[in-house]
Amino acid sequence: MRLMLNTLLLVVAIGLWGCKQEDKRVSMAADVKSDNAAVNIVTKPVIYAFSWVAGEGIEIDRAVTYTNKDGFMELTVDGHNRAFNTIRFEYKVEWLDKSGVLIDTATSKWLQTSAAAKAPFTIKAVAPRTTAVDFRMNTRKIPK
Amino acid sequence: MIKKLLVFVLFALSVTFVGCSPKTENIDTINDQGKPVMQLDYRDFDRAASQMVQSLIASGSLKKEGGGKYVLATGRIVNDTMQRVDTDQLMAKVEKELMGSGLVVMTSTVSGGTSPRDSMVYDVRDVRDSEKGSEFKQETLQAKGQLIAPELSISGKIIQRNIRYDNDKQQVEYYFQLQLTNLATGLRSWQDETIIGKRGDRKHVPW
Numbered sequence: 001m002r003l004m005l006n007t008l009l010l011v012v013a014i015g016l017w018g019c020k021q022e023d024k025r026v027s028m029a030a031d032v033k034s035d036n037a038a039v040n041i042v043t044k045p046v047i048y049a050f051s052w053v054a055g056e057g058i059e060i061d062r063a064v065t066y067t068n069k070d071g072f073m074e075l076t077v078d079g080h081n082r083a084f085n086t087i088r089f090e091y092k093v094e095w096l097d098k099s100g101v102l103i104d105t106a107t108s109k110w111l112q113t114s115a116a117a118k119a120p121f122t123i124k125a126v127a128p129r130t131t132a133v134d135f136r137m138n139t140r141k142i143p144k
Numbered sequence: 145m146i147k148k149l150l151v152f153v154l155f156a157l158s159v160t161f162v163g164c165s166p167k168t169e170n171i172d173t174i175n176d177q178g179k180p181v182m183q184l185d186y187r188d189f190d191r192a193a194s195q196m197v198q199s200l201i202a203s204g205s206l207k208k209e210g211g212g213k214y215v216l217a218t219g220r221i222v223n224d225t226m227q228r229v230d231t232d233q234l235m236a237k238v239e240k241e242l243m244g245s246g247l248v249v250m251t252s253t254v255s256g257g258t259s260p261r262d263s264m265v266y267d268v269r270d271v272r273d274s275e276k277g278s279e280f281k282q283e284t285l286q287a288k289g290q291l292i293a294p295e296l297s298i299s300g301k302i303i304q305r306n307i308r309y310d311n312d313k314q315q316v317e318y319y320f321q322l323q324l325t326n327l328a329t330g331l332r333s334w335q336d337e338t339i340i341g342k343r344g345d346r347k348h349v350p351w
Contacts, residue, residue: 070207072202110175110176128197128201130246143177143178
């Protein structure tokens with residue numbers, strides 16, 4: 001009975017350890033934070049290979065728009081990099097007016113950004129016309 | 145016989161080399177997938193201008209209290225790179241976007257350095273004040289005291305730094321710096337910097 005109780009406690013403890021939530025706002029690099037499966041010298045190649053095979057990469061968490069006090073729409077895109085390596089990519093934000101027509105602007109160009117391994121990132125953009133009410137954003141790999 | 149053979153070989157070689165020469169093709173300036181180059185190219189100016197304009201608009205420095213638009217002049221943009229850069233490659237885009245924002249109007253009467261100024265503004269006045277002025281219908285000539293002075297000036301600098309990265313590579317850093325100055329007070333209300341860095345073969349000369 002006592003053995004069963006001890007086993008149960010151990011399982012619960014392990015379970016709770018596994019469930020420990022880290023603050024998502026803080027990202028610790030693999031070579032900074034303490035050892036885990038992702039950085040352990042034995043398991044690291046497997047985990048990294050899995051990440052590569054699974055095609056882990058950039059994910060967008062949310063896109064927030066608001067109109068600033070001068071009447072220009074501002075965009076903030078929050079995302080995170082699920083991969084174990086830094087990912088550099090290009091993005092282009094295009095602005096649309098209330099009719100859904102593309103606004104011709106020299107600010108809608110391919111701009112470069114970078115997301116550190118397993119870390120969040122933020123992209124910000126400002127519409128250059130007060131007529132912008134919506135946006136669309138494309139991404140692509142950086143040409144080599 | 146040998147002569148014929150030589151001619152044939154030369155002909156075959158020339159045909160081969162013509163076939164190997166790279167084709168000329170137009171650049172897709174909207175979605176250019178071309179390799180980066182060590183020098184500044186149009187993509188770098190596009191990026192710098194885009195980031196500068198967004199930063200300036202977001203800063204709120206161009207919003208005129210009480211409404212209306214500021215009159216903006218382009219001041220001196222210094223090219224401190226090793227390349228022959230026409231700074232209008234940057235400023236033409238910035239000016240276009242700032243005017244498009246509805247926050248400012250640009251003046252062509254005064255500018256700094258080699259920034260664009262329309263000499264016709266003064267030429268027509270020279271004509272008006274000369275004997276030739278009497279040849280024109282007087283009401284079509286520009287009256288005195290009509291020019292509007294700029295309230296703000298945008299000036300800046302493009303800087304290049306070359307750094308030896310390792311035995312085979314060099315690092316070239318380009319700094320695009322712009323600043324906005326209120327001409328009445330001399331106070332600077334905005335400034336920003338965009339850095340474009342490139343690493344590549346040391347043999348590639350970035351000028």
